[in-house]
Amino acid sequence: MNKQRRLCAALTLTALTLLAVPLAVRAAEPVKVGFLVKQAEEPWFQDEWRYAEQAAKDKGFTLVKIGIPNGEKMMAAIDNLAAQKAVGFVICAPDVKLGVAVNRAAKRHNLKVMSVDDQLVDGAGKPIADIPHMGISGYEIGNQAGLAMIAEMKVRGWKLDEVGALRVAFDQLPTARDRTMGAIDALKAAGLPVANVVDAPQAKTDTESAFNAANIAFTKNAKFKRWVAVGLNDEAALGAVRAAEGRGIKQDAMLAIGIGGSQTALNEFTKPTPTGFFGTVLISPKRHGYETAVAVFEWATQGKAPPPVTLTAGTLMTRQNQTELRKQMGL
Numbered sequence: 001m002n003k004q005r006r007l008c009a010a011l012t013l014t015a016l017t018l019l020a021v022p023l024a025v026r027a028a029e030p031v032k033v034g035f036l037v038k039q040a041e042e043p044w045f046q047d048e049w050r051y052a053e054q055a056a057k058d059k060g061f062t063l064v065k066i067g068i069p070n071g072e073k074m075m076a077a078i079d080n081l082a083a084q085k086a087v088g089f090v091i092c093a094p095d096v097k098l099g100v101a102v103n104r105a106a107k108r109h110n111l112k113v114m115s116v117d118d119q120l121v122d123g124a125g126k127p128i129a130d131i132p133h134m135g136i137s138g139y140e141i142g143n144q145a146g147l148a149m150i151a152e153m154k155v156r157g158w159k160l161d162e163v164g165a166l167r168v169a170f171d172q173l174p175t176a177r178d179r180t181m182g183a184i185d186a187l188k189a190a191g192l193p194v195a196n197v198v199d200a201p202q203a204k205t206d207t208e209s210a211f212n213a214a215n216i217a218f219t220k221n222a223k224f225k226r227w228v229a230v231g232l233n234d235e236a237a238l239g240a241v242r243a244a245e246g247r248g249i250k251q252d253a254m255l256a257i258g259i260g261g262s263q264t265a266l267n268e269f270t271k272p273t274p275t276g277f278f279g280t281v282l283i284s285p286k287r288h289g290y291e292t293a294v295a296v297f298e299w300a301t302q303g304k305a306p307p308p309v310t311l312t313a314g315t316l317m318t319r320q321n322q323t324e325l326r327k328q329m330g331l
């Protein structure tokens with residue numbers, strides 16, 4: 001009897017120990033949150049990652065950063081996060097039409113998902129309602145870029161009917177279309193003739209693609225001696241500036257305004273002589289990186305769901321106000 005009781009106690013102890021080990025290991029493991037971006041080499045996304053890392057440090061979770069240049073890499077990344085027992089992820093997908101696939105994969109693995117910058121859509125092009133989103137108000141921010149061009153053209157004494165308006169376009173991405181259309185609408189409202197608007201569709205959203213697109217557009221429209229240019233981001237505007245320079249259209253005849261305000265823009269502003277890259281609408285990679293990472297963490301660990309849609313604002317940044325403005329925005 002005694003022997004039996006001792007054996008029983010020993011077995012119970014062993015069982016408890018076995019149970020306790022994995023529990024202890026699990027408790028020591030930090031919570032993991034993924035942050036997947038379509039273009040990891042772009043300064044904007046580097047900034048987003050940097051602020052998301054800051055959030056991870058402040059809140060005590062681990063950030064898993066993965067670049068997802070295409071759909072295949074994106075699906076592999078989500079599986080990878082699940083295998084690592086992540087609790088959720090923030091995503092800027094390589095194609096917003098992958099929304100349904102993202103949602104399905106997240107649900108299958110029981111991962112919380114939130115989109116950043118580019119809102120995910122379903123097969124019909126409608127935003128996916130149960131994926132919370134943080135992005136910019138594309139049309140308003142584009143409009144701001146357009147209004148800033150009007151103001152600067154006035155300063156320079158340009159006549160609107162003599163100016164070509166280059167729209168570096170990436171219309172398959174709704175926010176890109178909204179941003180550039182917002183700018184063009186501002187120009188048209190101020191009296192720029194519709195016939196002066198030249199579309200330059202880019203194959204990708206980087207500087208090289210914008211350069212190629214702009215080059216073709218300038219060649220076809222050599223009648224314009226002065227240009228304004230807009231695109232979805234700083235890289236698009238910069239591609240147009242570089243293409244213009246290649247054709248002898250310099251700072252005094254080129255007025256490009258980007259959107260973003262990351263290193264791509266800062267590099268232009270710190271050149272000794274001003275280029276055709278006049279300004280950018282500064283948006284906040286801090287809000288987008290930090291707040292989305294925290295939102296997914298708190299959603300997964302505290303059940304606090306993020307608001308369905310959060311749109312952030314922008315401010316015109318030029319050579320003159322860059323230092324002050326970035327400081328104001330905590331960048």
Ligand code: FCA
Binds near residue numbers: 042175
């Ligand atoms: C999109 C663009 C990026 C950046 C971001 C806020 O994802 O592709 O360049 O502008 O929105």
